[in-house]
Amino acid sequence: MPERFDSIRPFDDADLATVLPKLFNNAEFIASIVAFRFASWPDFLKPLLALFTRLYINMQAKRINTLSEFQSLIAPFMDKMIATTTESVTITGLETLDVSEPCLFISNHRDIALDPAFINWTLHENGQDTVRIAVGDNLLKKPWVADLIRLNKCFIVKRKATDRREKLQAAKLLSEYIEYTLHSEGQHVWIAQREGRAKDGNDLTNPAIISMLSMNKPKTKTFSEYINELRIVPVSISYEFDPCDVNKAKELHQLEKEGSYDKPDNEDVRSIVNGITGQKGRVHLHFSKQLVGEFENAKEVAASLDREILQSYQPFATGAMAASMLDGVDIAVTDEHSVKAEKYLKSRLEGLNEDEKLKLLSMYAAAYKKQLLH
Numbered sequence: 001m002p003e004r005f006d007s008i009r010p011f012d013d014a015d016l017a018t019v020l021p022k023l024f025n026n027a028e029f030i031a032s033i034v035a036f037r038f039a040s041w042p043d044f045l046k047p048l049l050a051l052f053t054r055l056y057i058n059m060q061a062k063r064i065n066t067l068s069e070f071q072s073l074i075a076p077f078m079d080k081m082i083a084t085t086t087e088s089v090t091i092t093g094l095e096t097l098d099v100s101e102p103c104l105f106i107s108n109h110r111d112i113a114l115d116p117a118f119i120n121w122t123l124h125e126n127g128q129d130t131v132r133i134a135v136g137d138n139l140l141k142k143p144w145v146a147d148l149i150r151l152n153k154c155f156i157v158k159r160k161a162t163d164r165r166e167k168l169q170a171a172k173l174l175s176e177y178i179e180y181t182l183h184s185e186g187q188h189v190w191i192a193q194r195e196g197r198a199k200d201g202n203d204l205t206n207p208a209i210i211s212m213l214s215m216n217k218p219k220t221k222t223f224s225e226y227i228n229e230l231r232i233v234p235v236s237i238s239y240e241f242d243p244c245d246v247n248k249a250k251e252l253h254q255l256e257k258e259g260s261y262d263k264p265d266n267e268d269v270r271s272i273v274n275g276i277t278g279q280k281g282r283v284h285l286h287f288s289k290q291l292v293g294e295f296e297n298a299k300e301v302a303a304s305l306d307r308e309i310l311q312s313y314q315p316f317a318t319g320a321m322a323a324s325m326l327d328g329v330d331i332a333v334t335d336e337h338s339v340k341a342e343k344y345l346k347s348r349l350e351g352l353n354e355d356e357k358l359k360l361l362s363m364y365a366a367a368y369k370k371q372l373l374h
Contacts, residue, residue, distance in 0.1 A: 001185070005177050008156040010132060011147075013066050019147050020061050020070070026144040030054050036077070036277060070151055071130070078121055086280045087240070091122050093287035093312070097233065099128050102182045102189070103290070104213075107235035108203035108309050109192035111244070111275040112139070112268060115237050116190045122285055123188070132181055134174075134191040139268050155181075159195065175215035182230065193305060199248040200359070201366030203236075203313065205305040210298035224295045232291040234305050236284075236312035240341075242363070243278020244271050246348055249360035257355070281340075286312035310370055317341035319368030322361040 001009060011019055023029055027050075034049045041049065057073075064070050082089055097103075109115055120130040135154040140146040150156075155177060158170040181187045194206035210227075217226040242248070255261045264270075288308040295301050317337040322345060324331045333339050345364070349357045 002180075004173070005180070008158065008173065008177060009150075010153045010155055011067070011150045016064060016067070016070070019151060020064060021058075023144055023147045023151070024057050024061050025054065028142065029144045029148065030057075032273065033057075035273070037080075039277065067151065067153070071153075074152070075124075078117060081276055082121070085243075085276070085278060087282050089118065089121075089283045089285070091285050091287075093289075094122065094126060097287050097289065099123070099188070101231060102186050103233045104178070104182060104230045105131060105188065105190045105233050105235050105287075106193050106205070106209075106305055107190065107237050108313070109194065109197050110237060110239055110242065111271075112197065113272045114275050114280075115192065118237060118283060118285055119190055119235060129188055131188040131190040134178075134189070136195065139272075141265060142269065145269060157195075171212045172215050175212050178213060179216045179230070193302075193309065197248075199252055199363065201363040202370075203306070203309050203367065205302035205309075207298040207302040210301045214298065223297065224293070227295055227301055228292050232301075232305075234288040234291060234308035234312075236286045236288070236309045236314075238284040238286075238314035238316065238367075240281030240283070240316040240318055241279055241344055243274045243280065245360055245363060246352065247271070247274075248363060249352060249356045252359045252363075253353075253356045281318075281344075282314075282316060284314040284316075286314075288312060310367065310374065313367045313371070315364075315368035315371065318345065318364045321345055322364035323368050326358070326361045326365055 001012070030050045030053055031046075033053055034046055037053070038046070038049050060073055064073065105119055107115055107119065116131060116133040120133075123130055130153060133152070133154040134157050135149055136157045136159050138159060139149060140156070157174060161167045161170050178189055178191070181189055191209065194204065194209060198204070213230060214223060214226055217223065221229075251261050291301070291304055291308070293300075293304065295304075317335075318341045320331070321333075321338060321341040325345065331338075333342055345361070348360060352360065
């Protein structure tokens with residue numbers, strides 16, 4: 001791979017000898033594994049568990065010579081997460097999609113880590129290569145998190161640049177890297193439809209993402225030709241329950257009330273942990289057909305993505321229940337999913353003020369209400 005991508009590319013096999021010993025001996029990394037793997041164990045045993053965990057993974061590290069072998073070591077944690085925090089994971093659309101050629105998967109964004117993780121799990125379970133994942137540099141504040149992210153096929157989206165020229169250079173490099181990954185290395189890519197999670201439940205594509213993707217377009221090709229050659233595949237990801245819903249509601253309320261929100265340094269990492277360990281109920285992924293058309297500009301591509309993602313979204317019973325609670329309408333709660341949704345939402349509203357309650361319910365009801373209008 002060209003050296004110009006070194007600042008944003010994922011780690012490769014040659015990096016393992018340097019990165020793995022540093023990661024596997026990091027106290028915070030070990031503590032995170034213990035917290036997830038032994039969540040129900042008493043706290044006084046955690047130091048001993050941390051010692052044995054470090055010894056175990058360092059023994060495993062001696063057998064790791066490739067990134068594929070590293071991901072095989074991580075895979076059981078994904079299986080455990082699905083088994084313990086979801087009721088079911090369902091997939092539609094993948095059977096009609098040609099993934100023999102590299103695809104650029106663009107999805108809605110509800111969870112920092114799990115959105116691409118579920119796409120990867122789906123592809124892996126279906127015998128396909130996993131994706132390279134676009135991740136904002138806001139997640140790289142802790143060195144061990146940065147190392148773990150780049151070991152898992154993540155490339156960096158530079159968002160810290162403030163100078164206009166620096167921002168433009170970063171966007172051009174990112175556009176070039178994505179095109180190189182797809183067409184020169186034949187690797188799938190995932191990127192969210194916009195920067196940051198859709199905390200309010202409104203899944204809207206930022207046209208600036210599409211404009212960035214088209215920056216590497218040669219003059220000999222039209223905008224439509226280049227976009228079609230990227231093989232964009234819209235993906236709609238739906239969670240019945242959002243483990244981060246209360247924090248999102250509080251953030252949205254503070255932002256509306258005070259006009260700003262000061263994010264604590266560790267909030268993104270905490271959101272990742274909460275998303276992984278929290279109960280998600282049913283999870284559904286829908287892979288739409290490749291986006292093909294005569295597009296005049298980025299806004300048209302974004303609108304097409306929005307239509308595909310919205311119509312394929314599964315609001316589950318939480319969507320209808322949240323809408324009825326917002327509108328003050330009592331609905332007959334008969335099936336088990338509606339009963340569970342009502343119980344869950346009421347439990348999440350406890351301790352919130354009235355404005356925060358409205359934010360939380362609106363978050364769940366947003367897609368459901370939009371679908372009724374279409």
